[in-house]
Amino acid sequence: MTKKTIYYYINHTCKTNYRSGIQNVVIYLARELIKNNNINIVFVKWSYLPYGSLVPCNSNEINHMFNYEITEKLVDTINYDNYNMIHTNIDFNTSIFFCAELVTDVCNNLSDYLKKYNIYNIFVLHDIIPLTDINSIEHQNNYNSFHNYIFKMILSANKIITVSEFTKNELIKYIRNYDIKNTDNISITDIYNIICKFNSNNIKSILLPYQYRNTNKNITRISDCEQSEFIILVAGSIEYRKQQVLLLNIINKFIQNNPLIDIKIIIYGSIFESVKEEFYNEINKSEGKFNYMGLISNEEIISLYEKTSFSCFISKYEGYGLPISESLWNGVPVLTANFGSMMEIAKVGGCYTVDTTNTDSIYNALDKLIKNPNILHKLREEINTLKLTTWKDYADLIYNEMI
Numbered sequence: 001m002t003k004k005t006i007y008y009y010i011n012h013t014c015k016t017n018y019r020s021g022i023q024n025v026v027i028y029l030a031r032e033l034i035k036n037n038n039i040n041i042v043f044v045k046w047s048y049l050p051y052g053s054l055v056p057c058n059s060n061e062i063n064h065m066f067n068y069e070i071t072e073k074l075v076d077t078i079n080y081d082n083y084n085m086i087h088t089n090i091d092f093n094t095s096i097f098f099c100a101e102l103v104t105d106v107c108n109n110l111s112d113y114l115k116k117y118n119i120y121n122i123f124v125l126h127d128i129i130p131l132t133d134i135n136s137i138e139h140q141n142n143y144n145s146f147h148n149y150i151f152k153m154i155l156s157a158n159k160i161i162t163v164s165e166f167t168k169n170e171l172i173k174y175i176r177n178y179d180i181k182n183t184d185n186i187s188i189t190d191i192y193n194i195i196c197k198f199n200s201n202n203i204k205s206i207l208l209p210y211q212y213r214n215t216n217k218n219i220t221r222i223s224d225c226e227q228s229e230f231i232i233l234v235a236g237s238i239e240y241r242k243q244q245v246l247l248l249n250i251i252n253k254f255i256q257n258n259p260l261i262d263i264k265i266i267i268y269g270s271i272f273e274s275v276k277e278e279f280y281n282e283i284n285k286s287e288g289k290f291n292y293m294g295l296i297s298n299e300e301i302i303s304l305y306e307k308t309s310f311s312c313f314i315s316k317y318e319g320y321g322l323p324i325s326e327s328l329w330n331g332v333p334v335l336t337a338n339f340g341s342m343m344e345i346a347k348v349g350g351c352y353t354v355d356t357t358n359t360d361s362i363y364n365a366l367d368k369l370i371k372n373p374n375i376l377h378k379l380r381e382e383i384n385t386l387k388l389t390t391w392k393d394y395a396d397l398i399y400n401e402m403i
Contacts, residue, residue: 002094004039004403007054007086007119009099011045011106014061017068018295020237020270021322022126025163026100027065028214031075032395039399043078044086044097046106053085053113054097069297087117096402100124104142104149111152122159122402127167127319132174133241150174155194160203161401163320166341168205170319206397207344208320210388212329213298217388229264230370233304233311233332235323238271238279242315243356245275248282248290250363254370255289261370266304268293305330310369310376314356318342324351329388333379335365350383
């Protein structure tokens with residue numbers, strides 16, 4: 001069988017030092033796919049020179065993508081013999097353009113390029129929150145660029161892979177309900193043609209793996225009896241939709257009602273400007289019981305899970321919810337939502353799920369998990385028996401879709 005060549009897009013990930021959830025997907029999926037002997041991987045980026053085209057990344061960019069603050073054996077630098085523009089030497093019968101990044105910044109250029117040279121392309125869609133979460137303060141400025149991205153890149157792709165069944169259904173619902181007259185920078189004719197081409201058979205949902213970063217599953221938790229504090233971990237970017245401010249407010253009330261319980265909350269992740277003031281107000285009210293660590297290294301994150309009693313991820317709306325699967329991979333139970341993509345991840349086990357749109361439900365869940373050690377013990381035992389999917393499992397499923 002002739003090997004397929006996968007042109008794997010890493011434009012943003014090979015340049016930035018920041019490792020968001022999407023960047024982690026790009027990196028760890030790539031780490032597994034390069035082990036597959038049935039395909040050739042060429043890592044590519046967008047270049048405006050000389051004409052505007054896809055070109056192979058150089059060895060320094062690939063090395064930076066794989067080896068910048070990675071808790072794992074380093075990946076050897078990859079060197080190519082041919083650094084020409086992709087369209088000048090592509091075999092259209094055996095070549096695929098694959099993208100797990102967001103490409104809103106080069107959307108129009110890249111879309112026109114793929115269309116011009118008729119390159120078969122597959123895109124991963126992580127969520128459509130900037131379009132569907134209409135009340136989100138954080139995403140209001142992103143609506144137009146993301147709308148353009150969905151119609152120019154995603155819906156015109158030969159195949160779309162979503163990271164959850166929920167995201168797949170949200171995309172289908174959005175397209176079916178879309179008012180074709182409500183458009184700005186894309187012609188109505190173009191949108192009409194794309195929607196006519198679009199159908200649910202072009203979309204495949206593949207749930208992201210539970211494997212944490214790229215580390216092996218090696219649970220070395222500190223037992224509760226050895227801990228002087230009850231520690232709760234709150235992970236993820238801090239924004240209104242994810243409700244960390246609400247959670248901290250609820251925990252502050254719990255602490256006031258239960259002054260004899262020694263409790264500590266550790267929070268990490270980037271923080272949106274829109275939520276900063278309220279967030280720090282809640283931290284100041286906690287009298288030292290809340291510790292916000294900002295952005296931290298992989299080593300620090302893994303160390304935190306070793307002493308965490310349980311984690312909280314109480315978002316109202318999520319395309320996936322990496323902190324849930326990451327917590328389970330590290331043997332730590334999760335308090336999370338009983339709906340949407342979060343429930344898709346949680347239903348494997350090890351989670352305590354509630355209606356995260358209801359403040360009383362969140363408070364009562366915290367009260368039970370903190371005061372009833374048997375609940376957490378059973379959840380931990382449940383996690384230890386789970387067969388959780390790995391990045392290799394995910395890469396194998398992606399490979400099947402590629403070929």
